[in-house]
Amino acid sequence: MISFSYLEPADIDEALAALARYGEEAKVLAGGTGLVNLLKQRLVQPTYLIGLRRLAGLKKLSYDGTLRIGALCTQRTLETSALVQDHVPLLAETCRQVATVRIRTMATLGGALAHADPNQDPPPALIVLDARVRVRSPQQEREVSVDAFFTGYYETILAPDELITEVIIPPLPAGSGTAFVKFLPQTHDDYATVAVATRITLDGDRIAEARVALGAAAATPLRATAVEDALRSQVPTPTVLREAAALVADAVDPTADFRGSVAYKRDMAVVFVQRALAQATARAQAGGGTA
Numbered sequence: 320m321i322s323f324s325y326l327e328p329a330d331i332d333e334a335l336a337a338l339a340r341y342g343e344e345a346k347v348l349a350g351g352t353g354l355v356n357l358l359k360q361r362l363v364q365p366t367y368l369i370g371l372r373r374l375a376g377l378k379k380l381s382y383d384g385t386l387r388i389g390a391l392c393t394q395r396t397l398e399t400s401a402l403v404q405d406h407v408p409l410l411a412e413t414c415r416q417v418a419t420v421r422i423r424t425m426a427t428l429g430g431a432l433a434h435a436d437p438n439q440d441p442p443p444a445l446i447v448l449d450a451r452v453r454v455r456s457p458q459q460e461r462e463v464s465v466d467a468f469f470t471g472y473y474e475t476i477l478a479p480d481e482l483i484t485e486v487i488i489p490p491l492p493a494g495s496g497t498a499f500v501k502f503l504p505q506t507h508d509d510y511a512t513v514a515v516a517t518r519i520t521l522d523g524d525r526i527a528e529a530r531v532a533l534g535a536a537a538a539t540p541l542r543a544t545a546v547e548d549a550l551r552s553q554v555p556t557p558t559v560l561r562e563a564a565a566l567v568a569d570a571v572d573p574t575a576d577f578r579g580s581v582a583y584k585r586d587m588a589v590v591f592v593q594r595a596l597a598q599a600t601a602r603a604q605a606g607g608g609t610a
């Protein structure tokens with residue numbers, strides 16, 4: 320491990336001032352589950368590490384029709400919160416499937432976005448929920464959709480002096496059902512071979528709107544717009560869902576590794592998109608959510 324100076328600001332303004340002062344020489348530390356590994360492997364070598372744990376303002380979770388999640392909320396908090404289970408069950412369902420309780424107890428939602436490992440689970444769920452990320456620098460505050468947040472492998476739109484402060488999830492349209500399915504043939508603390516989040520919004524017996532996003536399927540979390548387009552205005556019969564799911568084969572760009580070859584991962588993407596679509600459709604038909 321390299322040596323660095325550790326700072327622990329007392330509030331957001333102090334943290335932003337430190338980021339502005341040290342720029343690319345600094346890294347912020349949230350749960351540490353991703354960054355500490357990168358430090359150990361010397362893939363990042365900051366001179367300053369800015370610990371966020373005293374920033375109580377980034378640990379808030381509130382709901383007023385819109386769910387507002389402070390960047391430091393842990394995945395365990397999101398998995399177990401009654402507020403999240405009741406109003407955005409997809410997020411609780413997704414966080415429940417992230418690694419182990421030990422990791423979920425440390426890993427934060429802000430970290431899951433800023434880390435930008437394409438194998439992570441929360442980003443596809445946030446994409447199908449049309450979530451937005453609130454980001455602050457000393458000069459400005461801006462909001463970006465999660466869909467537009469990732470720019471490349473471990474890369475995002477974040478500037479070196481910016482901090483993620485909040486994730487905002489708008490209310491789902493009436494008639495929506497959601498699902499998150501993860502193909503995890505190895506151990507629980509491994510990453511998915513493929514993970515799929517879906518939302519189906521019905522208007523009567525037809526699909527008014529669909530969202531489909533995948534993890535572990537490309538260099539960034541991937542939104543499968545070809546599948547979404549094929550579903551719009553259709554009656555969601557098993558054939559329609561199967562034919563739409565098949566279109567994801569051309570959208571994914573997976574990497575071969577010990578979890579499977581490119582061809583295998585492409586096939587699994589089709590299978591798991593079909594399963595996720597069927598689950599979300601059944602939930603929409605049953606009255607919504609993920610119950």
Ligand SMILES: Cc1cc2nc3c(=O)[nH]c(=O)nc-3n(C[C@H](O)[C@H](O)[C@H](O)COP(=O)(O)OP(=O)(O)OC[C@H]3O[C@@H](n4cnc5c(N)ncnc54)[C@H](O)[C@@H]3O)c2cc1C
Binds near residue numbers: 350425427428439440
């Ligand atoms: C063995 C293991 C298995 C795992 N399996 C999975 C899995 O299957 N699915 C899954 O989704 N995740 C999994 N994870 C967790 C995931 O890979 C990341 O480690 C985690 O999401 C990072 O969150 P963190 O809060 O620990 O971030 P940190 O490690 O503290 O930080 C990660 C990066 O984000 C930056 N950062 C953190 N917070 C902010 C912020 N508020 N604003 C700006 N930048 C910020 C840091 O500077 C750093 O660059 C696993 C982790 C481990 C160790």
